Amino acid sequence: NAGVTQTPKFQVLKTGQSMTLQCAQDMNHEYMSWYRQDPGMGLRLIHYSVGAGITDQGEVPNGYNVSRSTTEDFPLRLLSAAPSQTSVYFCASSYRSSGQGISPLHFGNGTRLTVT
Amino acid sequence: GEDVEQSLFLSVREGDSSVINCTYTDSSSTYLYWYKQEPGAGLQLLTYIFSNMDMKQDQRLTVLLNKKDKHLSLRIADTQTGDSAIYFCAEKGWNTGNQFYFGTGTSLTVIP
Numbered sequence: 001n002a003g004v005t006q007t008p009k010f011q012v013l014k015t016g017q018s019m020t021l022q023c024a025q026d027m028n029h030e031y032m033s034w035y036r037q038d039p040g041m042g043l044r045l046i047h048y049s050v051g052a053g054i055t056d057q058g059e060v061p062n063g064y065n066v067s068r069s070t071t072e073d074f075p076l077r078l079l080s081a082a083p084s085q086t087s088v089y090f091c092a093s094s095y096r097s098s099g100q101g102i103s104p105l106h107f108g109n110g111t112r113l114t115v116t
Numbered sequence: 117g118e119d120v121e122q123s124l125f126l127s128v129r130e131g132d133s134s135v136i137n138c139t140y141t142d143s144s145s146t147y148l149y150w151y152k153q154e155p156g157a158g159l160q161l162l163t164y165i166f167s168n169m170d171m172k173q174d175q176r177l178t179v180l181l182n183k184k185d186k187h188l189s190l191r192i193a194d195t196q197t198g199d200s201a202i203y204f205c206a207e208k209g210w211n212t213g214n215q216f217y218f219g220t221g222t223s224l225t226v227i228p
Contacts, residue, residue: 004158035218040124042204043159043218058215090158102208104149105216107158 002026006091006108013081013115021076021111023091031094031102032074033058034066036087037110043090049074081115088112122205122219129227134192136222138205141186145209148181150190153202153221162190162203192224200226 007022025032033048045058049068063085065077074093078085092105119141128134140148146167151159165172165179165188172179178191188207192199205219 040220042120042220045215048215092159101146104147104161104164105159107151107160109156109158 004091004093004106004108006089006111008111009109011111011113013078013113015081015083015115017081018077018079019081021078021089021091021113023074023076023108024072025074025091025093025106026072027093027095027106028071029093029095029106030071031096032068033092033105034064034074034076035090035092036060037090038087046076046089078113081113083115086113086115120205120207120217120219122203122222124220125223125225127225127227128195130195130197132195134190134195134199134224134226136190136192136203136205136224138188138190138219139186140188140205140207140217140219142207142209142217143186145186145207147208148179148188149206149208149216150177150179151204151206151218153204155201159204195224195226197226197228200224 004025030051034046035043044060047066049055055066089111091108094103094105097103121139149164150162152162153159176193180189202221202223204221206216208216
């Protein structure tokens with residue numbers, strides 16, 4: 001049981017390049033989300049999905065696209081990278097809980113992205 | 117989004133108790149969480165508390181919740197060097213559509 005797996009661990013892009021950050025979970029969790037972590041700002045929600053075929057925007061969605069064609073995978077696409085997107089990106093998943101609504105989040109180990 | 121505030125840094129001596137504080141604004145908060153992040157790793161759930169509780173204890177960890185003041189704290193007893201990490205407070209409530217809102221994180225340094 002691998003949990004939440006993110007690839008790559010590190011990536012350097014030039015301004016204007018595009019790339020996809022991969023996220024996969026093997027826990028059959030319905031809910032998946034992407035956060036970015038910046039110094040002094042905590043974690044901010046980019047996009048989330050409550051199930052296959054359903055996605056929605058979080059707090060900071062501009063410049064990012066997502067899709068959810070399967071329960072397991074939730075890739076994050078940067079269409080035209082900008083230096084402001086230099087950050088550490090975390091994917092997280094959780095399941096529906098009768099008591100809590102959504103269970104606590106399970107996190108991947110992150111992708112450290114630098115845009116020059 | 118909702119505001120969740122934490123101080124950025126805390127230093128303690130090994131063996132002392134650490135207290136990490138958090139304030140939040142969402143009056144509809146249902147669950148409040150503490151996560152730990154070690155260097156180069158993702159966030160790991162430490163503990164959580166339901167909003168109708170005022171205290172929860174789990175081995176060396178004690179969570180205190182003052183719902184009136186919207187103040188949450190995490191006490192780590194007998195702090196060890198392995199406790200050095202960033203600690204995040206997070207809250208989730210009905211007003212936020214079950215979204216999680218995280219604080220800025222408190223970097224705990226344990227001095228041997």
